[in-house]
Amino acid sequence: MTNEVGIKVENLTKIFGSGDSEVRVLENASLEVKKGEFAALVAPSGAGKTTLLMMLGCVLEPTAGKIWLGDELVWDEDHWSIRDTRRIRREKIGFIFQAHYLIPFLNIIENVKLIPLTNGWPDKKAEEKAMELLNYFDIGDKRDAMPSQLSGGQNQRAAIARALSNEPRIILADEPTAALDMQRAVNVVKLLRKIVEEQNVAVIMVTHDERLLPYCDKILSIENRKVVTTTQDAHLIV
Numbered sequence: 001m002t003n004e005v006g007i008k009v010e011n012l013t014k015i016f017g018s019g020d021s022e023v024r025v026l027e028n029a030s031l032e033v034k035k036g037e038f039a040a041l042v043a044p045s046g047a048g049k050t051t052l053l054m055m056l057g058c059v060l061e062p063t064a065g066k067i068w069l070g071d072e073l074v075w076d077e078d079h080w081s082i083r084d085t086r087r088i089r090r091e092k093i094g095f096i097f098q099a100h101y102l103i104p105f106l107n108i109i110e111n112v113k114l115i116p117l118t119n120g121w122p123d124k125k126a127e128e129k130a131m132e133l134l135n136y137f138d139i140g141d142k143r144d145a146m147p148s149q150l151s152g153g154q155n156q157r158a159a160i161a162r163a164l165s166n167e168p169r170i171i172l173a174d175e176p177t178a179a180l181d182m183q184r185a186v187n188v189v190k191l192l193r194k195i196v197e198e199q200n201v202a203v204i205m206v207t208h209d210e211r212l213l214p215y216c217d218k219i220l221s222i223e224n225r226k227v228v229t230t231t232q233d234a235h236l237i238v
């Protein structure tokens with residue numbers, strides 16, 4: 001772990017709706033994950049895990065508070081409109097969703113190459129990176145298949161490959177292992193651990209599976225609309 005900020009949040013508040021339908025999800029929540037740190041986000045259903053990840057990923061606007069990704073202040077309640085959130089998402093963040101969201105009319109390798117190509121990588125480099133990731137996830141032979149021709153678990157692995165394709169410095173993962181068997185879930189978490197250490201990436205991973213927690217440096221939970229952080233020694237190192 002370094003001392004550099006990966007993700008930092010100060011006094012983040014998110015309120016949906018108003019009046020009778022108002023839902024207060026977070027109120028003045030703060031957290032920090034350094035580069036080279038792997039954090040798990042664990043909280044009951046409805047506590048606000050996905051909402052928090054969507055705000056960190058610049059997909060959803062906070063009601064108030066500040067968010068830094070690396071040394072860039074990406075959300076500041078006064079200056080949201082000047083931020084180029086699409087660029088931030090494309091360049092800095094790897095998203096792994098619970099439902100995989102591969103683009104249905106592109107084949108597997110096209111899905112994985114899309115973000116690097118959008119970021120201006122030459123085709124050959126994007127192709128090599130995509131194949132390296134697909135092979136790692138045992139779906140290299142599916143490169144020309146369409147998402148509809150893959151199983152749920154294979155699609156999820158392709159989606160993880162896609163999230164890693166632009167070598168992001170920040171990975172936000174919402175139950176990335178939910179559709180996988182235990183062995184594959186552990187393999188995915190080990191891979192994330194390796195990326196955290198070798199590439200100095202900051203990861204926040206939502207999980208309900210306690211067996212995956214020993215791979216993490218930090219456990220974030222949401223209690224009374226605030227984030228509570230527990231630091232631990234990751235003792236199952238790859």
Ligand SMILES: Nc1ncnc2c1ncn2[C@@H]1O[C@H](COP(=O)(O)OP(=O)(O)OP(=O)(O)O)[C@@H](O)[C@H]1O
Pocket residue numbers: 016017023025043044045046047048049050051052
């Ligand atoms: N667009 C929205 N409009 C109104 N309320 C919302 C909206 N999105 C989420 N919520 C509410 O915010 C709360 C937190 O939802 P969120 O999806 O973040 O929970 P979660 O911790 O990810 O749950 P799960 O473990 O089931 O995925 C819930 O009460 C939910 O109903």
Ligand SMILES: [Mg+2]
Pocket residue numbers: 049050051174
């Ligand atoms: Mg959720």
